[in-house]
Amino acid sequence: xxxxxxxxxxxxxxxxxxxxxxxxxxxxxxxxxxxxxxxxxxxxxxxxxxxxxxxxxxxxxxxxxxxxxxxxxxxxxxxxxxxxxxxxxxxxxxxxxxxxxxxxxxxxxxxxxxxxxxxxxxxxxxxxxxxxxxxxxxxxxxxxxxxxxxxxxxxxxxxxxxxxxxxxxxxxxxxxxxxxxxxxxxxxxxxxxxxxxxxxxxxxxxxxxxxxxxxxxxxxxxxxxxxxxxxxxxxxxxxxxxxxxxxxxxxxxxxxxxxxxxxxxxxxxxxxxxxxxxxxxxxxxxx
Amino acid sequence: xxxxxxxxxxxxxxxxxxxxxxxxxxxxxxxxxxxxxxxxxxxxxxxxxxxxxxxxxxxxxxxxxxxxxxxxxxxxxxxxxxxxxxxxxxxxxxxxxxxxxxxxxxxxxxxxxxxxxxxxxxxxxxxxxxxxxxxxxxxxxxxxxxxxxxxxxxxxxxxxxxxxxxxxxxxxxxxxxxxxxxxxxxxxxxxxxxxxxxxxxxxxxxxxxxxxxxxxxxxxxxxxxxxxxxxxxxxxxxxxxxxxxxxxxxxxxxxxxxxxxxxxxxxxxxx
Numbered sequence: 263x264x265x266x267x268x269x270x271x272x273x274x275x276x277x278x279x280x281x282x283x284x285x286x287x288x289x290x291x292x293x294x295x296x297x298x299x300x301x302x303x304x305x306x307x308x309x310x311x312x313x314x315x316x317x318x319x320x321x322x323x324x325x326x327x328x329x330x331x332x333x334x335x336x337x338x339x340x341x342x343x344x345x346x347x348x349x350x351x352x353x354x355x356x357x358x359x360x361x362x363x364x365x366x367x368x369x370x371x372x373x374x375x376x377x378x379x380x381x382x383x384x385x386x387x388x389x390x391x392x393x394x395x396x397x398x399x400x401x402x403x404x405x406x407x408x409x410x411x412x413x414x415x416x417x418x419x420x421x422x423x424x425x426x427x428x429x430x431x432x433x434x435x436x437x438x439x440x441x442x443x444x445x446x447x448x449x450x451x452x453x454x455x456x457x458x459x460x461x462x463x464x465x466x467x468x469x470x471x472x473x474x475x476x477x478x479x480x481x482x483x484x485x486x487x488x489x490x491x492x493x494x495x496x497x498x499x500x501x502x503x504x505x506x507x508x509x510x511x512x513x514x515x516x517x518x519x520x521x522x523x524x525x526x527x528x529x530x531x532x533x534x535x536x537x538x539x540x541x542x543x544x545x546x547x548x549x
Numbered sequence: 550x551x552x553x554x555x556x557x558x559x560x561x562x563x564x565x566x567x568x569x570x571x572x573x574x575x576x577x578x579x580x581x582x583x584x585x586x587x588x589x590x591x592x593x594x595x596x597x598x599x600x601x602x603x604x605x606x607x608x609x610x611x612x613x614x615x616x617x618x619x620x621x622x623x624x625x626x627x628x629x630x631x632x633x634x635x636x637x638x639x640x641x642x643x644x645x646x647x648x649x650x651x652x653x654x655x656x657x658x659x660x661x662x663x664x665x666x667x668x669x670x671x672x673x674x675x676x677x678x679x680x681x682x683x684x685x686x687x688x689x690x691x692x693x694x695x696x697x698x699x700x701x702x703x704x705x706x707x708x709x710x711x712x713x714x715x716x717x718x719x720x721x722x723x724x725x726x727x728x729x730x731x732x733x734x735x736x737x738x739x740x741x742x743x744x745x746x747x748x749x750x751x752x753x754x755x756x757x758x759x760x761x762x763x764x765x766x767x768x769x770x771x772x773x774x775x776x777x778x779x780x781x782x783x784x785x786x787x788x789x790x791x792x793x794x795x796x797x798x799x800x801x802x803x804x805x806x807x808x809x810x811x812x813x814x815x816x817x818x819x820x
Contacts, residue, residue, distance in 0.1 A: 303720060303722065304690055304691065304720045304722075304723075305690075408589060408590065409589055410589070435717065435718060436636075436717050436718065437589075437747075438588040438589045438747050438786060438787075439588065439747060439749070439786060439787045439788035440588050440786035440787070440788075441588075441589065442788070443788060465720045465721055468791060505721070505722045506721065507721045509791070510750070510790060510791040510792055510812065511791045511792075511795065513812055514791075514792060514795060514812055514815060514816065517812060517816040518816060518819060518820060521816060521819075521820035522820065523819070523820055532791065532794045532795055532798050533798055535795060535798075536795060536798035536799050536801075536802055537802070539795075539799060539804075539819065540799065540802050540803070540804065543804070543819070
C-alpha cells in the first residue's frame with residue numbers, strides 16, 4: 263500500500279563533544295509511488311535521514327509524519343511503521359543468520375505474529391519477486407550462496423514484510439557488474455509492478471539516473487537540490503560543488519552540446535542517446 | 550626486468566576442493582600498471598594473494614623478482630617487495646595514530662628509529678596525508694584511510710603494489726583520491742602496480758588489463774579493444790563503461806569510430 267511521508271522542520275543533532283548537526287530544518291514530502299534517489303557526499307546526512315524515516319532515531323526537533331500521523335507520538339504505531347517502511351542496510355548479507363533460506367525469510371513475518379500458512383505464502387511470494395526458485399533455494403543455507411544472491415535474500419526478507427516504502431542504503435556496494443545489473447533491473451521491476459515507493463541511497467550516478475523519478479541531494483545536513491534526474495544532472499557545476507559526479511552519459515551529451523551539437527542532455531539510456539546523436543549529426547549534415 | 554612471473558599456476562582450496570585458478574601463465578614487467586578484472590569468483594583475489602605469499606600455488610611456480618614463492622627463505626623478502634592493499638579500509642589500520650600506523654611494518658622489521666621517521670614522513674607525503682600524521686584513523690574518510698594504508702606499504706619501499714578492489718567501499722571523491730595517488734606512484738616512482746577492480750572506468754586507465762573468468766585468463770591486452778567486445782564482457786559477467794557502450798552503439802548505427810575508452814576521445818571523434 264502506498265504511503266505518504268512528510269518531514270516538517272526536522273533537525274537531528276548528535277549529542278557528543280562538540281555536538282554535530284547531521285540534519286537542519288528539513289522540509290520534505292515523499293509522494294506515494296516515487297522512486298527517490300538520495301545522493302550526497304559521505305557525512306552529508308543521508309543515513310541519518312533514512313534512520314529518521316523508519317523511526318530508528320527520533321528527530322531532535324520537528325516532526326516525521328507518515329500517512330498523517332506523527333510517528334514520534336505513540337510507541338505502538340512505531341512497530342507498524344517499521345514494518346511498512348522497510349530498511350535494507352549497507353551489506354545486509356552480513357546480517358543473515360538462519361540455517362536455511364526458508365527460515366531466514368520466515369523470521370520477519372513470524373515476528374509479525376502471522377500464522378504458518380500466511381508465512382509460507384509470503385516466503386514464496388518474496389522469492390518469486392526476486393526471481394529465485396522456491397524449490398531450488400528454500401532449503402539451502404544462505405551462506406553457500408554467492409554474494410549477489412545473499413543480498414537478494416536479505417532484500418526478500420524485507421519484502422516478505424510487505425512494506426509500502428523500501429529504503430536501500432548503498433545496495434550496489436561491493437557487487438560485481440553482473441550482480442549490479444541484476445539488482446538494478448530487479449529494483450526497476452519491483453517499482454513498476456509492486457505498490458512500493460523507493461528511497462535509494464547510492465554514489466552510483468549511472469544507476470540513480472536510470473532508476474529514480476526524483477533526486478534529492480544533501481550537503482551538510484541540508485537539501486541542496488531536488489528535482490527530476492534531467493533537472494539535477496543539467497547542473498553539473500552544482501553537482502561538482504557538492505563533490506558528486508554526473509552520469510558519464512550525461513557528461514558526454516553536455517560536452518557535445520558545448521561543441522555545438524544540439525543534442526538533448528536528459529537522456530539516460532545508451533540506445534536512445536546514440537539515436538539522438540546520429541539524428542543531430544544527420545541534420546547538421548556532417549558525419 | 551620481469552617483476553612477476555607465473556608459470557602454469559593452479560590453486561585449489563583445500564577445504565572446498567574448489568579449483569580457483571587453472572593453468573595461469575602471466576608475466577608482468579617492472580614498472581607496468583596492470584588491471585585485473587573479472588566477476589566475483591573468477592579467481593582475481595586468489596591470484597593477488599599468490600603474489601605476496603598469502604597463499605602458495607598448489608601447482609606451478611610464482612616468481613617475484615626471480616624469487617620463488619615456494620621457498621620459505623624467500624618469503625620475507627618477497628613480502629617487502631610486494632605490498633598489498635585490501636578492500637575494507639577499516640580492517641587495515643591497527644594503530645591509534647596515523648603515523649604509528651605507517652611506522653608499524655618498519656618497527657616489525659627492526660628498522661632503526663631515525664630511519665623510520667624519515668621513511669614515514671616520505672610515505673605520508675607521497676599519498677598527500679602529511680597533515681594528518683597525528684590524527685586517529687577513525688577521524689579519516691574512507692579514501693584517506695586507504696591512502697594511509699598505502700603509505701604503510703610505501704614505507705616498506707616495495708617495488709610492486711597489489712591492490713584488491715581498493716575503492717569498492719569508497720565514495721566518488723575517495724575513489725578519485727586513491728586512483729590518482731596510485732597513478733602517481735606508478736608514473737613517478739616507477740612502482741609496478743597490479744590493480745584489481747570492478748570499476749571499469751578505473752580499469753580503463755591502466756596500461757594493460759587481464760580479464761579473468763572461472764579461474765582462467767580469458768583476455769589480455771590494452772583495455773580499449775577488449776572493452777569494445779561488449780557481448781563477450783557481458784557473457785562473463787562484466788560491464789563496460791557507458792562511454793564504450795555508447796561508442797559501440799554509434800558504430801552499429803553507422804558512425805565510423807575507433808575503440809574508445811574515454812569521454813574526451815569520443816567527443817573529439819564525433820565533433
